[in-house]
Amino acid sequence: MNTPTSTQSAKLSIFQRSTSQALELVKSRVWIWPLIAVGLIMVMAFFAQYMVEKQLKREIEDQLTVVLNTVKEGQTRWFADQKKEVLAVASDTRLVAPVSRLSEILANSDDPFVLREEEGQKQIQDVLEPYDDVFEFIAYNVISPEGQVLASNDSYLIGLKVPSYEERPFKRVLNGEVVITHPFRSELPLPDLGKESDPTTRRSQEIMCAAAPIRKADGEIIAVLSMRLDPQDVFCRFLDLAQVGESGETYAFNDEGVMLSSSRFDEELIGMGLLPDQPQVSSMLTLEIRDPGVNMTTGGRPKLKRSEQPLTQMAQSAISRESGVNVEGYSDYRGVPVVGAWMWIEEYDYGLTTELDRDEAYRSLIMLRWIFRGLIGLILVTSVILIIATHFVRKLQKSMAQVVTEFQEMGQYQVMEKIGQGGMGAVYKAQHSLMRRPTAIKTLDPDKAGAEAMARFEREVQLTCRLNHPNTIGIYDYGRTPKGMFYYAMEYIEGITLEDLVKRYGALPEGRVIYLMSQVCGSLLEAHSIGLIHRDIKPANVMVTHRGGQPDMVKVLDFGLVKNLKSADQANLTQEQSILGTPLYMAPEEIESSEHADQRADIYALGAVIYYLLTGRPPFTGTSVSEIIMHQLHTLPDPPSEVSLNKISSEMDKLVLSCLDKNPEKRPESVKELVRSMRRSPAVEAWGYNQAEKWWSENVVFEQLDETDFQQESAQTREVAQTVINYQNRETEPDHLNKT
Known part of the structure; x- marks a missing residue:
């Protein structure tokens, strides 16, 4: 049984031996070159990672820009087509007579609702209804220059005055322009669309309008033709097609920071309290694009009320009429870090953006970073092992010398140097221990060669020994070393x-x-x-x-x-x-x-x-x-x-x-x-x-x-x-x- 003193002595001996080996390792300086190599490799690794990240960011920026430009191109072309279509309808000369009569009746009557029973309503309807089948219009309204509805396929609206008419884009139509609006909420109550909807139920709806002036033959504008469009069906179609990956979305917004299209995260927004939990609720014209300051998808709760929260970085830049791309990351209306590109479409007065969660955009980069870190760690561990191994290899060289000495004695021959190396053996220059004659010794390692190679090797010796021609290599001897290494001695030729x-x-x-x-x-x-x-x-x-x-x-x-x-x-x-x-x-x-x-x-x-x-x-x-x-x-x-x-x-x-x-x-x-x-x-x-x-x-x-x-x-x-x-x-x- 060990006494405490003997145990302490043993521990002290181990400590001294370890310290001695460590000092010997430091003095040997075998660690210098591996350390320099590790440093260079790490610098190269970090540089490679930097270049990969830079290239990936450039590709993400290009991808976002391409998506945004594609959506913008599709929408502006569609807007242009709608302008041509509504202008073609408003230019139908059959509208001039009934619209003029309805305008005269309205001017001479104190009751605007008398227009509902006028024959001109039927005439206008007969002209416009065929256009509904050709184009994507779902309703029409003919509005007087004073903002009174002269004719409509919805009789409820006839005679009503459009609120804030002077502030609407229709004023531009009275100046002779053809106008198509971005989505807005109607100020007059409208019935829900769809076959199963109740026509008696009316509410403020999300609509778009394409409007053109109705002119007399002399060019005088007598009314505005406004064709109603469904933004969910046409405006949002291009945006829905531009959803990238699992979190990418493209959406539009007005100069107040209100979303003009539907978010792909409506269900999540209801759970976060950003949308009311009501039937048919939509983020369109409801959700404000504000930065909550926290990631609400992970349970974070903002400190400020929604009305006090600032607009997102993207929205502020776009509303300032700036186009931009951000691949470093900013918070969206959910508080989620995203990358995005945006622009302001001045002609139609709305902003457009495409965004993608930063984690999804850089998923491959995150994996690459872990791989780089793993490789650097592996390099460090390997370097330490290499340094230690190099140190111990030096110590093993002495013991290896004994093995070499054992090799140097092959029968009557002393090995001088190796002159060739094969996959299963080697060729050495040697000399006979007594005659001192230069000799070439060919060896075959049984651990590396198979039975067939061994048989061929031995057969080579036996058959070549039978040949005596002066131009044939001469065989002197063959045998095995104590370790089982097969060898044979032959002429050593310098040539x-x-x-x-x-x-x-x-x-x-x-x-x-x-x-x-x-x-x-x-x-x-x-x-x-x-x-x-x-x-x-x-x-x-x-x-x-x-x-x-x-x-x-x-x-x-x-x-x-x-x-x-x-x-x-x-x-x-x-x-x-x-x-x-x-x-x-x-x-x-x-x-x-x-x-x-x-x-x-x-x-x-x-x-x-x-x-x-x-x-x-x-x-x-x-x-x-x-x-x-x-x-x-x-x-x-x-x-x-x-x-x-x-x-x-x-x-x-x-x-x-x-x-x-x-x-x-x-x-x-x-x-x-x-x-x-x-x-x-x-x-x-x-x-x-x-x-x-x-x-x-x-x-x-x-x-x-x-x-x-x-x-x-x-x-x-x-x-x-x-x-x-x-x-x-x-x-x-x-x-x-x-x-x-």
């Missing part, structure tokens, strides 16, 4: 692959191609003689070196795909209905069925390599493996002489094209025949020992191939390395382990 040779120095002269490829053929001749085909001949698998006093000496590498024509178990090492090799240099029969490929597949690949050396590019190119395969199967290559800038003999042209023939029967029967055919070229004597020695003395190849170049070129080569392609679906899967 350059044919692929890199062409990339660095361009297409080769025909004589040098013959000189180099004759050695490649010599290597393959031995393999073919014992029933082996390489199946992956390509420029990246052929290395040129200056070795043992011999310039332009060739070494054929990578027998990882070699096929034993005498083995019955060969099919077990490849996938069913699949092909192995590099598509740029693969024979058509290998693509169609790798099971039936023989040594003539290598001859096809040799022809493709010769083509590459002569022209600087493969016979076929494409943007995808599938495209290259289709060329290999169906396209005839251009003769090398038509592609290369170098001079190429007709004999070489014919030989290359025969090697690349789609029909294996038409290719050279063997590499021996291929060599004989190459030697018939007139350029066969153009390149030899002296020319090769001169070239190597003028081109310091090894100094150019530093480690960085090797890694870059190795990565490029791996992209077109051994490929397993399912012929049915054209999928490709690179195997990076066939690189030496």
Whole structure:
């Protein structure tokens, strides 16, 4: 059992150790660069957020402006149409006589109601009723210049005087204008509209009027024709169509800040007490557009009476004859923050606005802000973890050194440096511990490679060991490390692959191609003689070196795909209905069925390599493996002489094209025949020992191939390395382990 003293000592020890590690972390300064990176990322994140917000506000502003202008355009066109229609009706000459008679009777009588029984009423009705069917008018009134109703389809109104007549827009009509009013509340009692309404029940109604002067032939104005319109049916139609999203609405209002249309929130307004709870109640001509100072939709109650509350920011600006857009937000008549655009239509004396709840308008921005905050938090957490991890990685480097030491002993070989890395293994430069001979060691990690790759790797060693040709890479030894890492040791060659040779120095002269490829053929001749085909001949698998006093000496590498024509178990090492090799240099029969490929597949690949050396590019190119395969199967290559800038003999042209023939029967029967055919070229004597020695003395190849170049070129080569392609679906899967 721990005593209090021992417990305190343990806690003190932990505290001291933690403090020591923290101080060590601070002193190491590993946190400086991550901190700078975090700062830069945060600045970039905030700048990106600012730009996104700015763009979103611009889009919202454009959307509001477009909606507002569209509604305004629709309403003004409709107003113009109504003016034309009422003017056409008022210009009907059949109205002049009965209206004149009714005016005379009214002037000579003390009782204006005698007009109700006059024959002129029937005559006017017969003229105007057909127009009701054509246009959107629901009632008509003929009014004298003094404001007395001379005729109407509502007999109750005949003889009545229109209150405040001089203040109404009808005075403008007496001056010869055609006028259409915005919605207003009638001062004379009118019956409700609709078939089910009681005609005896009358009340003040929300109406609109289109009015035009009735003139005599000499142009004298004798009366005003006023046609009644239903604002709910026509005026509000455009506004209702402009409702955006869940909360957007477009509405009109007069210069007193009273709404001239219906709100989409009438039911909510009743619950808030802004509208009376009565049947058929509407916000039209009832609701004042005032700012309550609180959000009433969330239960807030204003401190001021409705009459004392100021008009909303939008209403004040519009009534001042200002147009504007506000995407930052202001309170509407419910106290809800909204964004909006507004204008004042001077010709018809009313304001128009479109508004959208700010929360809905910026819903995506709110989500984006949370995402940004989450990313910044993640970056901060990741940075802290990275700093701590970096600190501990340094401490682990010592223990990692022990692992490296374990790796450095592979049998009798000591690893010096890594010279290549694949997906499932690596290639190291090493030396024999006793003989000190430079060696290349190729490894395969069993944890990363599957059983098939392991089998192919081991088969490569076993088959390559049977080859003794000086132009074939030599195998010294193979085995496993204590950790199960499979490896084999082979010749270490300082040189350059044919692929890199062409990339660095361009297409080769025909004589040098013959000189180099004759050695490649010599290597393959031995393999073919014992029933082996390489199946992956390509420029990246052929290395040129200056070795043992011999310039332009060739070494054929990578027998990882070699096929034993005498083995019955060969099919077990490849996938069913699949092909192995590099598509740029693969024979058509290998693509169609790798099971039936023989040594003539290598001859096809040799022809493709010769083509590459002569022209600087493969016979076929494409943007995808599938495209290259289709060329290999169906396209005839251009003769090398038509592609290369170098001079190429007709004999070489014919030989290359025969090697690349789609029909294996038409290719050279063997590499021996291929060599004989190459030697018939007139350029066969153009390149030899002296020319090769001169070239190597003028081109310091090894100094150019530093480690960085090797890694870059190795990565490029791996992209077109051994490929397993399912012929049915054209999928490709690179195997990076066939690189030496």
